[in-house]
Amino acid sequence: MKIVDMRLTPIAMADPPLLSSYGLHAPYALRTVVELVSEDELTGAAETHGGQGPLADLARARPFVVGRHAYDLARLWLAVGRERGDPPVDDATEQDAPTYPAQTYTLPGEGRLDAPLRVYAALEVAALDLIGKSVGVPVCDLLGGRVRDEVPFSAYLFYKRAGGGGSGQDAREDRWGEVLDPGAIVEQAKRMIAAYGFGSVKLKGGVLPPEQEIAAMLALRDALGPAIPLRIDPNAAWTTDTALRVGTALAGTLEYLEDPSPGLAGMARVRRGLRDAGVGTPLASNTAVTSFADVPAAIQSGGVQVILSDHHYWGGLRAITQLGRVCETFGIGLSMHSNSHLGLSLLAMVHLAAATPHLTYASDTHYPWQDAADEILVGGRVRFKGGAVGVPTGPGLGAELDQDALARGRERYERCGYRNRDDEAEMRRHVDSEWRRVVPRW
Ligand code: GKR
Ligand code: MG
Secondary structure, X not given: OEEEEEEEEEEEXXXXXXXXXXXXXXXXXXXXXXXXXXXXXXXXXXXXXXXXXXXXXXXXXXXXXXXXXOOOHHHHHHHHHHHHOOOOOOOOXXXXXXXXXXXXXXXXXXXXXXXXXXXXXXXXXXXXXXXXXXXXXXXXXXXXXXXXXXXXXXXXXXXXXXXXXXXXXXXXXXXXXXXXXXXXXHHHHHHXXXXXXXXXXXXXXXXXXHXXXXXXXXXXHHHHXXXXXXXXXXXXXXXXXXXXXXXXXXXXXXXXXXXXXXXXXXXXXXXXXXXXOOOOOOEEEOOOOOOHHHHHHHHHHOOOOEEEEOHHHHOOHHHHHHHHHHHHHHOOEEEEOXXXXXXXXXXXXXXXXXXXXXXXXXXXXXXXXXXXXXXXEOXXXXXXXXXEEEOXXXXXXXXXXXXXXXXXXXXXXXXXXXXOOOHHHHHHHHOOOXXXXXXXXX
């Protein structure tokens, strides 16, 4: 089944002013939609990181894609990898800032090291959607078959400024209001659980001084009770001493502590310190371990007990099913990281999770932060029940692109003026003209 066309559509969607240690979300989040068209006029689609960098990276892969058989994925990877250079090899054991794994500093989708993996990943998802549509089976069956029919996700709480995201004709209703203290975080959690049924909760920390974030987590524990597992992720905003203080204060409250401090060496120090204090909380990461190249050091250092994978930058769906075997072998947990995304990415995660036996925690998703007006799937937003998404049974990813909605997303992209994600610049524009990302800050 030869691929005869590859369409790339840059899109923008409204995004509320969410806060993290990276800074502030802009009013628009950017995505790229990849469509692969086969000689028999079927189309497979994927959603990936947005903006001009990822778009240009994908455009450079066109000669390796058009004319290739959709099943020819191993050689597609070799071609994409060769064109862009070898897959990243991070020196994850170094302690000095300049040699921290790139993802600790760069925003997901913006790092140069994993560009070939990101390009291949998007092409692989679109090719699998195409193959699934051609042979009439869901993508999870192409990955080995489903081990679950529903995929659980976690509520993803954010501190936020007032505002619903978008501007002008794209301005969206501010459904969540300003959220800057423990009471507002609890309120956000309750409303998100009521709307989606989530059975676990993550707070994006690294925004307020640690004592305030400890207070927010304790307030969540009091309000939600012990049956709802909790996590906090300051995106490496804490020194190892601070992380130890927070980890100890939240002993018995967290199912895992995510990226408390920068780099694998920092994570390992936190883990050792917590254990010495009698706290067994596992550490999870999507910044200290971001590729297979990081896995040996992660295991040797003991700094990561849960890998938060992301097919968008680990090199696709099949790579994560393989990562599942690696994690299982070494007794490490596995879950999924997310970034602002629409339904097509969500469905790819759902198929992947369905076909990955060793997925040990509910995955992250930013989906509740996006608005129905920005969805690009026929039928609108993907629905959650009991905090989970049902694994589609239709061919491919189980959805079709709504071409009108896609065109609107492209118009929004042209209009909005944003061409990359720069949360630091946004913070300087709206909050503090001197603001810089400092890692660790506290
Ligand atoms: O959306 O601001 C955000 C998050 O901070 C995101 O960019 C992170 O990559 O969700 C992610 C994480 O878990 O680190
Ligand atoms: Mg994280």
